[in-house]
Amino acid sequence: MTPSLVPDVPFIERQVSPLLSAGRFEEAEAMLHPYLASGSGPLALWKLLAAAIRPQGRIAQTRAIQEMLVAHAPGDFATRFDLSETLLLMGEFERGWREYHYRYSLAHTTVIERKVQRPRWTGQPIPGKTLLIHDEQGFGDTFQFMRMVRWAKERSGARVILEVNAETLSLAQRNKGSDDFDDIVVRGSLPPAFDVHCEMMSLPMAMGLKLADLPGRIPYLSADPQRLEKWRQRLAGLPRPLLALVWAGRPTHFNDANRSLTLAQLAPLAGPGVTFLSIQKGPAAAAATNPPPGMSLVSLSDEIHDFEDTAAILSIADLLISVDSSPVHLAGALGRPVWVMLPFVPDWRWLLARTDTPWYPGMRLFRQPSRGDWGSVMATMAAELDRFAT
Known part of the structure; x- marks a missing residue:
């Protein structure tokens, strides 16, 4: 490395971090490349490089960098947690679950870690305990x-x-x-x-x-019979098919900007003969008062008081169409059909390049073909929805 490329790590971090925050990953990578092209360099810059290339979908390369970082700094628990999510995304469960344990060693997880004064169960038989x-x-x-x-x-x-x-x-x-x-x-x-x-x-x-252990017994949750009856009466008379709709996740989620949409982006799904049911909660629910042209949308958001209401609606609806959010897992646990809209690099549980998921047999995955390309997702789903509705 020439003297001109000796890195001033704090300066480079100050330059690269805003690019990562703004989603300008290619620019961040280009800025880092001269300092790491030789294959060596400060670990802090390699961490930034992994953060720049993972959202670009270069998962194997990301893993290689993370493996190197863990080998050189095994006490860097944040990197070990990042590696765990990469391994799980690649379907490498055995090591992925072990590294996932390091989630408890991060600053942002201190609020969820329980300080239990008892041993942690490690899978052994403990009859009588x-x-x-x-x-x-x-x-x-x-x-x-x-x-x-x-x-x-x-x-x-x-x-x-x-x-x-x-x-x-x-x-x-x-x-x-x-x-x-x-x-x-x-x-x-x-x-x-x-x-x-x-x-x-x-x-x-x-x-x-292991992947082969999934999905197990499906369904393993059920809706409350009284809520089911309430919602059957509420939804009686609406033209079928009934399609429950969730277009945004929890706004405070660290990855929400990558996974959530606006209702307007779902306009290509609108069409005759389909009744959409908004079960969206949170600030995004207000958009249901002004649905896209041609979308027959009944807003149930204000009538949903808890997950029991959501479970009952999902048990009656013909299909849930949703971004990656909690209703997806509730519907899956109920054994209901679900279509999930996924970003280019999804959460680890959805694995890579699959249109199905081992977690829930009644679920289909619709993935962005490139970062930010929700338009292609909508076009594919609209074509499938025409077949579903006929």
């Missing part, structure tokens, strides 16, 4: 991984206590007394005495979850 399984992250994560509670009970031979957030409690409670778990408590309350514990999303690591 009590195992506490507790959720930890978003609602979608809870819906997705709740299937594994039953497997953990079978593997451990233990009495299982399930702890979940208040918003998903009633849905989970309907499995109480089954083979899934023995008792259930809401997060924030004092659980009964237990011997070992495991976070719900550490169950894959403890049990060595």
